[in-house]
Amino acid sequence: MRLQRVAAQVPAGARLADIGSDHAYLPVALLRRGAIAAAVAGEVALTPFNAACRTVRDQGLEQQVRVRLADGLAAIEPADAIDAISICGMGGESIRDILDSGKARLSGRERLILQPNGGEQPLRQWLMDNGYRILHEEILRENRFDYEVIVAERAGPVAYTEEQLYFGPLQMQARSPAFLAKWQSILQRKQQTLANFARARQAVPEDKVQQVARQARWITELLA
Template identity: 55%
Template structure:
């Protein structure tokens, strides 16, 4: 699996992302999902959020490998804290982690004033 050849699970998640979305992928791991959506022209901008330095290194490697540094930002942050208001995110994906962790991320919430048109959750 890589940014051009998603797993069936990630391909299904990708199918729910609206065209020209500004996406935040929380717990992005290798950033395959946002990189794929950018490379195929489905979205215009993405943040790949990670809570730990190791996975963020994977994100950075994928950004460099796919030459997406202008449209894909890797950012260290716990859940919604990886999103900044200036990102103008309208769609958030949280996929490939346990349901309890997703609930914890949603419960912790987001920065005041931020609202998202679509949440795509795949435990």
């Protein structure tokens, strides 16, 4: 389901770089239905790199998919003319670090389709700091976990509030049932954390207590 939702955000006819491609399922699925023109599948680890090579070879797509063993955006070469980048299935901080360390490989014309497993706030912070506007956000629940999809394009200076970075600016507006259910669950965990802090025999740093209390307040106001 996650790959389907990510695939739906890849522009028709795009030249896609799928970073951390694993078995290259996403670019292969898009090419098989004629949705994209070409793809790069980047993998930093040898085992998934070999798996991606097998998938591409088995589907007879060696001419359309370049599988590269490389760290992050180093998989992208100027001649690829990439205009969409997908990075899925890892923490938001890891996605942020891949984007940041590979900034020189970004032309600024690419659509970023990102599917972080947690750590959405620091990822949104990076997008804002680097002039990327969030065009689409959604939450989906799969195997009892909540996953987010964030789509962004560079648009010049962008300003989001702390709360918008925390919740997602578009998600705050849409208030989907999945979004509200996710934050209801998180609020319960925050309240439990605060109760644990209050009972802790060792002093918890005041700034940590205040941070959790502030987040709990934001969630309570959001759900009101």
